[in-house]
Amino acid sequence: MSDDLHREVLRTQGTLTSCFGYDALGRKSWQFASRLPAEKLSRIHNPGIQPDLLVKHAYNPIHRRHQYDQAGELTRTLDKMRGEIKYEYEANGQLHSRDTGQLVDSEEFRCDAAANRLNFNTSQFDHVKDNRLKRWRDQEYAYDAWGNLIEKRSGMGKLQTFRYDCENRLVRAETLVHGKLESTGSYRYDSLGRWVAKVSEVKGRTEQKHFLWQGLRMLREESPGRSSLYLYEPGSYAPLARVDQEEGGEQQLYYF
Known part of the structure; x- marks a missing residue:
């Protein structure tokens, strides 16, 4: 469900209902997921309700508040599950640090003059050639002549490879762990460049999914035994709802 400015304010997720609130500048101010029925939280069914007063309600397994500085940057989140997280920025607006109060989960960042991420053990004069990141912490990246990512290596022997067609569209992805193939994904497109099919295989289990379109709006997803139909606002590309159905x-x- 959206408000008059097309911002998401309510979403149903099975037995949970999520609510979202915004400040005067349109920035997300708070959100929570509640076990209360959607009808009790919806302004359509309950016009007098004030969801912002229910952020820390006992029925909410998840809730979060956001705070911003005068430049509009997110500086602090208060999360029921993750606790307090603080963010600091450089003068140009680039994120400098994320502080969770714990050494393990906290992070610091450095960038070159073109805003490419650098490791902290590099000098202040280093830069990323051609704006293509080659290494970040325990990850290494390789690209083709057109700038497409074709290989990603990360710690613990994990390798991901990517292949593209002549129009630079991803057509296949593979993941190997210690040299053993773990998962694959193949992708097909129609003549208009719309994604129409995906075939994935994870540890020997194959899953197929097809996508049907109405113009440039995705109308339906189909896979064996399951389908999803998307509904849109009249004359708009904004999704309104999704209808899922298992076979039988x-x-x-x-609702979105």
């Missing part, structure tokens, strides 16, 4: 089961409706 009842339809489940979810």
